[in-house]
Amino acid sequence: MKKLFIGIDISKDNLDVCCIEASSEKKLLEFKVKNTESGIVSILKKVSRLKFSESNTWYCFEHTGTYGYLLAYLFNEKEVCYSCVPGLEIKRSIGITRGSNDKVDAQRIALYACRHRKKLEPSKFPSETILKIKNCLACRKQLMKISTQLKNSIHSHKLVNKIVDNQIVIDELTNQLKAVTASLRKIEKEIIKLVKQDESVYKNYKLINSVVGIGPIIGAHMIVYTANFQSFSEARKFNCYAGIAPFSNNSGTSIHTKPKVNNMANKQIKKLLSNGANSAVRHDPELRKYYLRKINEGKQHNSIINAVCCKLVARMFAVIARQTEFVHIYSYSLNA
Structure with missing residues (x-):
């Protein structure tokens, strides 16, 4: 069990650091360094003076895009245990707050890591x-x-x-x-x-491109967003990430809504999958039949396309799991 949690607030030029001891949630150290290689190395030196072993230390910071690349890269090179967490997840976990600055944000990140240590997973820097x-x-x-x-x-x-x-x-x-x-x-x-x-990337790239509706650009985005299909264990989790998984909203006897997709999504991959789905219902006989059947049932076009997106994602994860190209079973059944 980790005993020291370090929250790091990342900005373009500086890194604000806050160290919290797990059992008491007491601040042990606060400081600011430059967002440079020497500044990041100094973080490790200052934290080591607190006399906690590396195996009992966990670093946590928000996903800030390119500003956090150097930090994640050096931590990965030095085999430091860290988690890169979406900022919205941290924001919604801390309850009602008023005001913020870089120093306070670093403390809140450290507290988040400390209080949610059982569900924290170590992050990996992409290849x-x-x-x-x-x-x-x-x-x-x-x-x-x-x-x-x-x-x-x-x-x-x-x-x-x-x-x-x-x-x-x-x-x-x-x-x-x-x-x-x-x-x-x-x-x-x-x-x-x-x-x-990259041999492993190219192999998975060819496999997912065997799915009708998945072209070179969608395939490249899938490789990136799934870290070559290492970040997501199943299709349903990726559907949730992409914003194509419907969720219901029910409460008591008065609130009953139809399941619908959530606005929290990766809009880029959702848009690309929708383009692929529109292509698939034109060129894949099975999906074309499914689309026409749903239209005859009175379903809306966008609702059907969203369902086809889910089917495409399921097919991609299936070919990756089997490590074989997609097989059009529907065409075989027609010829039988």
Whole structure:
């Protein structure tokens, strides 16, 4: 059982640290360091002076994206036990609060780790390949957004061009769009190249791409968000994370609502899965039949597509568990 819990509040430039002893929840040490390699090393040195062994020490911090990468990377290199927890989970666990600052937030993170130590799980830093793919996907998302903005701008300027000569602006925006399109193709090729560099990643990537409706980009996102299918033990847990699992809301005799999806979700993967589901109901005979049957029953399109998303996720986790490509059993039954 861990005896010392260290909460770290991460910001762009600094790290606020608070150390709490488990049995009494007493603050033993508070300090601030720079968010640099030397600053992180100094954290380990200062904590070691408290005379707690490494096996009795647990670090906890919020998931803050790129600002926390260096901290997680160095902890992983030095085999330090740590947990990277969603900020919303910590916020909802501490009850009613008023005001906050970095010092107080570090204390609250440490208290969260101390009080929830039985359910805390150690975090793992993603592999170099997955991290590179993630960065490429983030770059692709930005380029896609810029591409859409340029297309809309060109369309609007063409309307203006009917009134006044606006061709120079249209030509400039068109050239920019061509450059962004070329960058998009380059980054997509790089994503596939990175996937092929790691044997285990490439194997799982090919398996999930055998599922109808799952293309290269959705497959790459699934590899990243599941840490090559190591972060989620089953499809239902991933459905909850992606925001496609319906939940009921019932209380007493007065509150009875139909099950619906929750707004707390990874909107990016939910959007991609919906695109894949729309493709699957057109090209997969089994899912096409399922879609038409539900439409005839009076179900809404979005509700059916959400159910198809769940089916696609279940199929992906199934092929990963079996380590065999997806088999269209429905087509075999039709030919029998």
